Amino acid sequence: xxxxxxxxxxxxxxxxxxxxxxxxxxxxxxxxxxxxxxxxxxxxxxxxxxxxxxxxxxxxxxxxxxxxxxxxxxxxxxxxxxxxxxxxxxxxxxxxxxxxxxxxxxxxxxxxxxxxxxxxxxxxxxxxx
Amino acid sequence: xxxxxxxxxxxxxxxxxxxxxxxxxxxxxxxxxxxxxxxxxxxxxxxxxxxxxxxxxxxxxxxxxxxxxxxxxxxxxxxxxxxxxxxxxxxxxxxxxxxxxxxxxxxxxxxxxxxxxxxxxxxxxxxxxxxxxxxxxxxxxxxxxxxxxxxxxxxxxxxxxxxxxxxxxxxxxxxxxxxxxxxxxxxxxxxxxxxxxxxxxxxxxxxxxxxxxxxxxxxxxxxxxxxxxxxxxxxxxxxxxxxxxxxxxxxxxxxxxxxxxxxxxxxxxxxxxxxxxxxxxxxxxxxxxxxxxxxxxxxxxxxxxxxxxxxxxxxxxxxxxxxxxxxxxxxxxxxxxxxxxxxxxxxxxxxxxxxx
Numbered sequence: 001x002x003x004x005x006x007x008x009x010x011x012x013x014x015x016x017x018x019x020x021x022x023x024x025x026x027x028x029x030x031x032x033x034x035x036x037x038x039x040x041x042x043x044x045x046x047x048x049x050x051x052x053x054x055x056x057x058x059x060x061x062x063x064x065x066x067x068x069x070x071x072x073x074x075x076x077x078x079x080x081x082x083x084x085x086x087x088x089x090x091x092x093x094x095x096x097x098x099x100x101x102x103x104x105x106x107x108x109x110x111x112x113x114x115x116x117x118x119x120x121x122x123x124x125x126x127x128x129x
Numbered sequence: 130x131x132x133x134x135x136x137x138x139x140x141x142x143x144x145x146x147x148x149x150x151x152x153x154x155x156x157x158x159x160x161x162x163x164x165x166x167x168x169x170x171x172x173x174x175x176x177x178x179x180x181x182x183x184x185x186x187x188x189x190x191x192x193x194x195x196x197x198x199x200x201x202x203x204x205x206x207x208x209x210x211x212x213x214x215x216x217x218x219x220x221x222x223x224x225x226x227x228x229x230x231x232x233x234x235x236x237x238x239x240x241x242x243x244x245x246x247x248x249x250x251x252x253x254x255x256x257x258x259x260x261x262x263x264x265x266x267x268x269x270x271x272x273x274x275x276x277x278x279x280x281x282x283x284x285x286x287x288x289x290x291x292x293x294x295x296x297x298x299x300x301x302x303x304x305x306x307x308x309x310x311x312x313x314x315x316x317x318x319x320x321x322x323x324x325x326x327x328x329x330x331x332x333x334x335x336x337x338x339x340x341x342x343x344x345x346x347x348x349x350x351x352x353x354x355x356x357x358x359x360x361x362x363x364x365x366x367x368x369x370x371x372x373x374x375x376x377x378x379x380x381x382x383x384x385x386x387x388x389x390x391x392x393x394x395x396x397x398x399x400x401x402x403x404x405x406x407x408x409x410x411x412x413x414x415x416x417x418x419x420x421x422x423x424x425x426x427x428x429x430x431x432x433x434x435x436x437x438x439x440x441x442x443x444x445x446x447x448x449x450x451x452x453x454x455x456x457x458x459x460x461x462x463x464x465x466x467x468x469x470x471x472x473x474x475x476x477x478x479x480x481x482x483x484x485x
Contacts, residue, residue, distance in 0.1 A: 045179065045180075047181070048180040048181070088276070089276055102179055102186060102188065104179075104181065104186040106181060106184060106185070106186070109181055111179045111180070111181060111186060113177075113179055113188075124363045124364060124365035124378060124381055125190065125343055125352075125356070125362045125363050125364065126188065126190070126343050126345040126350050126352075126362070126364050126365070127345075127348065127364070127365040127366075127367055127378060128345075128348045128349070128350050128364055128365070128366055128367065128389050128390060128391040128425060129348050129366055129367030129369070129391035129393050129395075129423065129425070
């Protein structure tokens with residue numbers, strides 16, 4: 001076919017050029033994966049502003065300062081919970097451990113979300129109820 | 130065709146300058162093609178942002194090509210939600226809803242198009258649920274305090290109930306005003322505002338060029354379009370009896386262009402003498418409704434799913450299923466014995482995880 005004629009008439013330099021261009025284009029796939037962080041992360045926001053983005057694989061407890069004082073966010077075994085809070089009703093502490101979704105302390109304006117930014121395999125995209 | 134032209138044109142001898150340029154041109158085209166296809170697979174990503182507005186957590190998720198585009202759209206949707214929250218805040222004295230309440234029995238109040246629509250939709254749902262959903266419940270709901278575990282006395286509830294009747298809301302579209310006929314009446318838009326805000330946020334996202342995403346206003350969810358891989362969004366329905374874990378789901382359901390809301394007795398409640406007192410009050414008794422423990426409704430608009438889920442929760446499974454059939458809505462009802470009632474249209478799209 002025409003493609004064969006094309007191949008016959010191209011010089012070795014052309015072929016090198018072609019393959020080089022194809023390799024460069026394809027390497028985009030690899031680099032895109034490398035450049036975009038895919039690890040799930042714990043994101044902590046106060047009043048809508050991010051204050052921490054933490055790795056879920058690192059066990060730790062961080063104090064987060066809100067308008068009423070310190071909310072304590074604990075990360076352990078790839079899960080996260082609010083372990084202490086200055087708020088009155090402690091609903092945030094009662095939420096317990098989660099491995100996906102969000103923990104919220106309304107009075108202290110703290111929002112903790114866990115999960116990937118580009119989530120493909122999350123069991124649910126949102127929860128009603 | 131281009132290749133043919135190049136190869137059969139006598140002017141294109143190998144080695145000629147034009148031939149080299151043509152090969153270069155071809156290569157460039159090929160490069161562009163390959164790199165474009167590489168881009169498109171990375172193009173659409175999911176971006177998500179959570180904020181506290183209207184005294185609740187709101188998460189907006191969008192599918193977009195760039196972070197900047199996503200954030201711009203999400204921020205504009207948040208501004209819209211904030212605006213609606215301010216107009217309809219039951220507790221803030223400056224809101225339009227408070228003005229309507231203050232002028233109850235005195236005069237009508239000119240309101241913005243948003244509040245007019247909100248009240249109109251609320252009255253519509255009241256009509257369709259035989260008054261089970263009724264935003265004039267404010268004169269009773271204000272007597273309860275679920276944080277301080279305050280139960281009102283019987284006399285106070287009886288007195289409040291006299292002012293509960295959605296038919297006493299008078300709407301004048303021509304001058305965009307709302308009038309409560311009886312003095313002391315209070316409209317509490319809590320059962321519809323969050324859904325309405327989700328609907329309006331969706332309009333904002335669409336204006337910003339977003340084709341798919343989810344707006345979740347504390348469990349009132351409006352989903353549109355699909356995930357980047359073309360699959361529908363997966364929405365979890367919270368397990369009504371897993372109080373310590375917010376992410377424990379009873380079932381997951383696939384949603385594309387629709388809204389879903391769930392009303393449950395587990396949201397704001399306290400126990401007194403082993404009775405669960407929760408925030409969904411029956412306008413006929415002034416007491417928490419007890420026929421259901423969880424009601425999820427699927428429809429086109431979140432304002433409707435929000436209000437109908439409350440109304441049907443109060444009506445109970447038998448009457449509730451009739452309303453769903455009449456409205457052509459889908460729904461899942463868990464009654465007070467843990468039995469699940471489901472509309473036929475939901476089959477195949479729902480997957481149960483744990484029975485409540």
